[in-house]
Amino acid sequence: MVKFKKFIENFGWPRIIIAIFLMCLFAATPFVGVRLDTSISDTLVRVGMNGVLVLAMVPMVQSGCGLNFGLPLGIISGLIGATTSIQIATSADAIAKSGAARGLWSVIAGALQTGSRGAILFAAAIAIAIPCAAVFGFIYAQILNRVKGEEMMIATYVGFSSVAVMCMAWLLLPFNSAVMVWGYGGSGLRTTISTDGFWRHVLSDFQSVTIGKFYLPTGMFLFFLFMVFLVWAFFRTKTGTAITAVGSNPEFARASGINVDRMRTISVMLSTVLGAVGILVYEQSFGFIQLYMGPLYMAFPAVAAILLGGASVNKATMVNVIVGTFLFQGILTMTPSVINNLLKSDMSEVIRIIVSNGMILYALTRKTQVKR
């Protein structure tokens, strides 16, 4: 009994109640005519898609910069990587077809004809996204270091305004791949770009398991867990420990000879890079790249998930990330489908909006009280 009490205390009542509610939703599926296996499968896919984005909260939370409401900045870096990789692929394909491939292009074109085309392009997208994210993250960090104590509000607007700037950039950047630009003008990127034929499901389908209607995206989970491991490991190094101390008490850290601003900068860059990688994982599973206003509200579900997972504004663990993502995405997947079938109407989108924003609202009100 004592052990049980201790477990509940560690896990926290809010999470237990939400978990029970989620169980009820799963249990209710057969009675409302929703398949349990597809429900579980949908939930798992969404967990995998969003996991790294939630993970992108952790470094900034640990360094005391608060929740990363500026996640759109990382997402934009990811989008630059995504679009550039597709541009490279279409250019290489065109050159290969014309037979004029020479030098580097012939190597690229050759590599893309092999079976690992998707993997190479996805790796290229990540390789392009990370430096972009590092640069954006650095600038973002310089802003946050000047507004200590008000990070979260400023971060939100850094995110919003970066989306607005990029709305212009997407139109003006010199992309010319036919699969990406507007059909009528011949220039400017479309709002939605398919990743089919490039790196759609490149992670999800790696060693994936399909039993009837149940689908488990093994590769995506392995990648998510690998990223979780990397972040966990980082926070066990000297620098990671220093970042945690900065988040816990910046004055203490300074007295111990830590350059507080530098540690905060590292954490913001890391968060931004994780955001960039996170959106690429999301898109390869989703199958589409969404530009323009797409990234605008992406930060909020991630913030809600980590808060539901039990993180506070300056402490977050890997368990918070995994538990939070599962609970949030579980509720978000299950509630609309169950209620929709119960009411025999097509309200799923409305319900989804109510549930997701309701959860975000709940999580944000919890943010100061939750200790573990």
Add this chain to the structure above:
Amino acid sequence: MPDKEPLLRVEAVGKEFFGNRVLNDVNFSLEAGEILGLVGENGAGKSTLMNILFGMPVIPQTGGYEGKIWIEGKEARFESPFDAIDAGIGMVHQEFSLLPGFTATENILLNRESTKYNFLVEAFGDRIRTLDRKAMRHRADEAISLLGFSIDPDTPASEMPVGHKQFTEIAREIDRKNTKILVLDEPTAVLAESEAEILISSLRGLAARGIALIFISHRLQEVMDLCDKIIVLRDGTVVKETKPADATVFQIASWMVGRNVETRGAERRRREDTENVLEVEKLWVDMPGETVRSVTFSVQKGEIFGIGGLAGQGKLGIANGIMGLYQAGGNVSAMGQKVTLNSPAGSLRLNMAFVSEDRRGVGLLLDEPIDWNIAFTAMQIQDKFLKKMLGGLIKWRDDAGMREAALDYIKRLEIRCTSHKQRAVELSGGNQQKVCLAKAFVVGPEILFVSEPTRGIDVGAKKLVLDTIRSVNEEFGTTIIITSSELEELRSVCDRIAIVDNGRISGIRPADSLAEEFGVLMMGESPVAVSDTVGGND
């Protein structure tokens, strides 16, 4: 019924926290105008007793208390501090409960402001009456002057030195006209000796006006001087009730700790002169409230050097400046190497360590476990507690090593805790201080700065802390520079003591010089002319 009911009678009060008994059968009574001293080690139950008396919500929330409290013959069972205030109990808390942006006047009169009529009152009622600033100022002045102190009533609390904050808080309780009993929880802990004296005499004045006082303090001499009656608490039980005339400070101290406290074991040691290990020349430090203007001194290897002086004169600024925590200038060299000022890392790399006077603000990672607190500085500066991987590319935290070091210090310094993973915020003041010391010892410093090592900790811990400092000095030859506002403490451990006045050193004397000599230096009657230009601040 006795002939005449005392003002306050506490009868068989006890309290349990989750099966952990913290108070047991406490009885005492208090007459109007009487001053009761309440002493005991940290954790003896003083705070719990006062929480019960003041109706703090934590008491009913944890299952109420046993026994009865009578005020003027009526049983009182307070559900909230408001009930207690209505019944005439005022409380001055250890932590300052002042609004930082409000002036002294506003803080003193909060929610009891003098008001004037205006026409809106007809429509909206009394809550919209205009503040009568002039009357408020007058009342504040009156309350402050009752204390025999002077504070500018227009200073915001955020800009006051701690001493002034404490007086403001007491003035607030005095202004309340129905206050019959005033509880003061460690009012002098943050005050310098001179301020404490003013406070003590003003408290006597209050008692003479018929207010009963309950005075909690770790400074036993004060309690002896001030109180009519002393109650000693130990482990939740009243072990002794006595009149000051019938006891000595040492007796009281031994009742408190339940063992004999040795009288200061200071057979003054004789040291040979050694080479200078720290040389400070024309140091200035811009530390708010503790400005150092121009300080020159040197410390010999293996010495315990004391820095004393009144609060606000700059003694705390010296260590903070040398360790790079505040903007500083001048020439400082340690072990023959020039110290880069304004860089904590630079000072730490020269093998100097610092135990800050601001334990909770600078000294500790309150939300992290003890082992983190102890190991962090050594890890970051000296790469201790790290395992190198991939040829030094990855510096992996060595949790096992940290645990070992933490357990070692927990044992050596008798840190009372549940485990090395307990968070620092959960420890008592004395144990937190020991963690701060362990943090400094673990870097194996050549020069150790310790500021206010015994502020706000109890007698037992105090002795242990001072003994530890001395033993580190003797065992490892560590040069130690102690800054303290308690002159007696400095005189008991130091070899030489420098007195700081007005940002300058007014004199350096061997610790066995007469107390009067130090007193004179503190009062600023120094041979150094005070009129010379304000040094530094270029």
